[in-house]
Amino acid sequence: MRDVYVAxxxxxxxxxxxxxxAEIAAFPSMLAMQDSGLTxxxxxxxxxxxxxxxxxxxxxxxxxxxxxxxxxxxxxxxENGPASGSAAIKEGFLAVASGMHDIxxxxxxxxxxxxxNLEATDFIATLTxxxxxxxxxxxxxxxxxxxxxxxxxxxxxTERHLAMVSVKNQNNAMLNEFAHLHQPITIxxxxxxxxxxxxxxxxxEPLRFFDACPVSDGGAAVILVSEKVAKSIDRPLIKLxxxxxxxxxxxxxxxxxxxxxxxxxxxxxxxxxxxxxEPSDVDVAELHDxxxxxxIAESEEVGxxxxxxxxxALEKGETALDGRLPIxxxxxxxxxxxxxxxxxxxxxxxxxxxxxxxxGERQVADAKVGFTCNFGGFGNNVICLTFVRED
Amino acid sequence: MRDVYVAxxxxxxxxxxxxxxAEIAAFPSMLAMQDSGLTxxxxxxxxxxxxxxxxxxxxxxxxxxxxxxxxxxxxxxxENGPASGSAAIKEGFLAVASGMHDIxxxxxxxxxxxxxNLEATDFIATLTxxxxxxxxxxxxxxxxxxxxxxxxxxxxxTERHLAMVSVKNQNNAMLNEFAHLHQPITIxxxxxxxxxxxxxxxxxEPLRFFDACPVSDGGAAVILVSEKVAKSIDRPLIKLxxxxxxxxxxxxxxxxxxxxxxxxxxxxxxxxxxxxxEPSDVDVAELHDxxxxxxIAESEEVGxxxxxxxxxALEKGETALDGRLPIxxxxxxxxxxxxxxxxxxxxxxxxxxxxxxxxGERQVADAKVGFTCNFGGFGNNVICLTFVRED
Numbered sequence: 001m002r003d004v005y006v007a008x009x010x011x012x013x014x015x016x017x018x019x020x021x022a023e024i025a026a027f028p029s030m031l032a033m034q035d036s037g038l039t040x041x042x043x044x045x046x047x048x049x050x051x052x053x054x055x056x057x058x059x060x061x062x063x064x065x066x067x068x069x070x071x072x073x074x075x076x077x078x079e080n081g082p083a084s085g086s087a088a089i090k091e092g093f094l095a096v097a098s099g100m101h102d103i104x105x106x107x108x109x110x111x112x113x114x115x116x117n118l119e120a121t122d123f124i125a126t127l128t129x130x131x132x133x134x135x136x137x138x139x140x141x142x143x144x145x146x147x148x149x150x151x152x153x154x155x156x157x158t159e160r161h162l163a164m165v166s167v168k169n170q171n172n173a174m175l176n177e178f179a180h181l182h183q184p185i186t187i188x189x190x191x192x193x194x195x196x197x198x199x200x201x202x203x204x205e206p207l208r209f210f211d212a213c214p215v216s217d218g219g220a221a222v223i224l225v226s227e228k229v230a231k232s233i234d235r236p237l238i239k240l241x242x243x244x245x246x247x248x249x250x251x252x253x254x255x256x257x258x259x260x261x262x263x264x265x266x267x268x269x270x271x272x273x274x275x276x277x278e279p280s281d282v283d284v285a286e287l288h289d290x291x292x293x294x295x296i297a298e299s300e301e302v303g304x305x306x307x308x309x310x311x312x313a314l315e316k317g318e319t320a321l322d323g324r325l326p327i328x329x330x331x332x333x334x335x336x337x338x339x340x341x342x343x344x345x346x347x348x349x350x351x352x353x354x355x356x357x358x359x360g361e362r363q364v365a366d367a368k369v370g371f372t373c374n375f376g377g378f379g380n381n382v383i384c385l386t387f388v389r390e391d
Numbered sequence: 392m393r394d395v396y397v398a399x400x401x402x403x404x405x406x407x408x409x410x411x412x413a414e415i416a417a418f419p420s421m422l423a424m425q426d427s428g429l430t431x432x433x434x435x436x437x438x439x440x441x442x443x444x445x446x447x448x449x450x451x452x453x454x455x456x457x458x459x460x461x462x463x464x465x466x467x468x469x470e471n472g473p474a475s476g477s478a479a480i481k482e483g484f485l486a487v488a489s490g491m492h493d494i495x496x497x498x499x500x501x502x503x504x505x506x507x508n509l510e511a512t513d514f515i516a517t518l519t520x521x522x523x524x525x526x527x528x529x530x531x532x533x534x535x536x537x538x539x540x541x542x543x544x545x546x547x548x549t550e551r552h553l554a555m556v557s558v559k560n561q562n563n564a565m566l567n568e569f570a571h572l573h574q575p576i577t578i579x580x581x582x583x584x585x586x587x588x589x590x591x592x593x594x595x596e597p598l599r600f601f602d603a604c605p606v607s608d609g610g611a612a613v614i615l616v617s618e619k620v621a622k623s624i625d626r627p628l629i630k631l632x633x634x635x636x637x638x639x640x641x642x643x644x645x646x647x648x649x650x651x652x653x654x655x656x657x658x659x660x661x662x663x664x665x666x667x668x669e670p671s672d673v674d675v676a677e678l679h680d681x682x683x684x685x686x687i688a689e690s691e692e693v694g695x696x697x698x699x700x701x702x703x704a705l706e707k708g709e710t711a712l713d714g715r716l717p718i719x720x721x722x723x724x725x726x727x728x729x730x731x732x733x734x735x736x737x738x739x740x741x742x743x744x745x746x747x748x749x750x751g752e753r754q755v756a757d758a759k760v761g762f763t764c765n766f767g768g769f770g771n772n773v774i775c776l777t778f779v780r781e782d
Binding site: 001002020022043049050051052053056057058059060061062063065066067070071072073074075076077078079080081083087090091094095097098099100123126127129130131134243245246247248249250251262263266376377380381383 | 392393411412413434440441442443444447448449450451452453454456457458461462463464465466467468469470471472474478479481482485486488489490491514517518520521522525634636637638639640641642653654657767768771772774
């Protein structure tokens with residue numbers, strides 16, 4: 001298996017965008033091509049969840065190729081719900097690792113502005129089990145709320161811990177010009193003040209408004225290349241050193257202990273194993289905090305902290321920007337935004353940015369090893385990536 | 392790059408199915424596992440077009456893994472319109488060829504019965520250019536009709552030639568127990584008799600009812616494995632020897648000559664080049680006859696016949712089941728059916744069936760090299776596969 005490197009990255013603002021879906025995928029792709037200096041793309045992967053339903057557009061990948069004037073490059077669209085982005089990166093990796101292609105573009109895009117929040121919530125819920133969950137009205141916020149309640153009972157997590165995730169990530173997003181939310185928040189403002197229940201009402205108890213990520217439009221792209229190509233261009237050598245992908249049972253109630261995210265655990269083990277690294281080697285991580293509880297739970301399952309102790313590390317500031325292991329310096333899904341299909345690619349963008357030392361005010365010092373966890377379904381579809389700066 | 396073999400195949404009837412979408416993907420997968428004797432699947436690819444829109448279901452791939460009790464195998468869904476099936480086979484190939492996985496399941500499924508014909512036509516049209524075609528009411532039948540008219544003017548194809556494709560393929564389907572249409576037809580009945588205009592009215596002149604494939608539900612699956620695994624089981628050695636994928640401009644009017652299907656031409660060249668074979672080496676082929684004209688045009692573009700002479704070869708019977716190069720012995724999309732996302736996998740199923748010598752009454756004698764062309768968009772998204780029997 002050949003080694004695979006990230007030669008270029010690009011991103012749009014995660015916000016509300018006017019452009020058609022294919023252009024939201026194309027724009028960061030052009031930036032990634034400029035970043036790498038490479039334009040002779042051989043294969044394109046497009047990660048997207050909502051095109052066929054929300055945007056009334058299918059076969060997006062070949063449309064993006066045309067939009068970028070990359071014909072006759074091959075192309076495929078990947079739809080793995082919120083984990084589409086990293087799933088597409090896996091396919092890009094395989095295309096290069098196999099030796100079939102030397103220069104591959106992976107882009108993710110979502111345009112959710114065409115639906116209102118109610119429709120968006122329904123659409124995202126189509127990733128739940130159709131017969132055991134969806135038809136009974138289960139949504140992602142309700143899944144996350146039940147999961148949070150169990151986590152509180154089993155591990156002593158409180159609403160204050162959830163608010164700490166929210167405050168940390170939304171304030172990190174203040175340092176990210178591409179982030180969706182640029183609104184500084186405090187524990188006082190969202191939890192302790194008399195206005196807190198108005199500012200931050202319950203949306204699905206015990207989850208409040210600020211525990212959920214926004215619904216964003218946006219795109220992000222990476223260019224994956226062979227070692228030979230990577231060494232021929234003047235960019236830092238960032239290796240995609242580990243990939244782990246795993247599934248869990250679709251219906252959450254079928255899991256022996258619903259607070260054990262077995263697919264996260266396994267995907268991380270596979271990713272670290274492939275890279276020959278341990279969780280303790282990681283300098284910076286982007287975890288999938290669609291809901292605040294998920295950052296805490298994932299930080300345990302990927303091996304950063306013992307099970308049930310993620311909230312304690314958070315409390316101690318270990319995951320803050322100046323902590324021992326900064327998590328979600330970009331702002332995460334919570335602050336940076338969650339353009340569903342683009343999210344996993346956006347996570348990779350941030351890690352490469354960090355490993356290159358280009359992250360400005362939110363730069364994590366001496367970051368050499370970065371890690372992402374992209375979480376689809378309610379944990380039934382997970383990809384973890386490990387990136388290493390080599391030079 | 393490691394060699395990749397087809398270890399197992401499975402298929403449902405292409406018809407109207409009662410089962411939920413995930414089960415339509417799972418059922419042929421179980422048959423393919425039984426066929427190969429392999430159950431320790433490491434990675435799953437699911438080809439599907441309509442899940443998010445027609446069936447209100449997303450993230451299908453991990454759902455299928457759970458349905459098959461294959462957790463924690465990794466999984467991804469591929470949506471390339473009608474070319475989704477072969478695009479997924481390409482990803483399965485890369486997963487094995489790279490060395491990352493040894494046993495990979497590729498399954499395709501579609502359940503269109505939830506929409507009526509008008510909605511189905513609109514849904515399929517979402518693969519056209521959203522700003523240059525779709526909003527003006529262009530559909531796939533209208534694209535195919537305009538293409539046919541140009542082909543008639545440039546190359547002398549007549550309605551009789553189109554009817555010959557229809558009669559050939561629909562009668563081949565009579566020999567395929569899994570085919571959608573089991574209704575023998577004749578040139579007399581659909582073109583020459585007084586009843587022909589009633590039996591076979593124009594749907595988009597010059598195309599008639601029998602020039603279009605039916606809208607089907609159905610699923611098909613293949614298991615792709617490394618050489619070592621292939622040689623460890625008691626199945627004929629069928630190598631996936633060539634893969635070519637190519638795109639063309641999205642809006643058909645932007646092509647210099649709209650009757651030149653450049654993506655088909657290039658995908659076939661790449662596929663044959665990789666396999667080290669020529670079009671003349673092919674013993675049996677499945678081409679993407681969603682409309683009768685496409686079989687004629689593709690038979691030229693892939694290199695079986697000179698440009699503009701496909702209809703002459705057809706007229707001479709060269710592509711008949713007992714001809715020099717049988718095309719669509721399964722019945723093709725026209726007779727076997729077109730469950731959109733499953734079609735490319737269904738083509739591969741037929742070719743493996745033929746190369747194994749298991750095709751019964753429709754067996755092509757001494758078939759050693761088989762070829763498929765899976766055509767997405769209106770020719771902007773094409774994958775050609777070359778299969779070789781080795782033992």
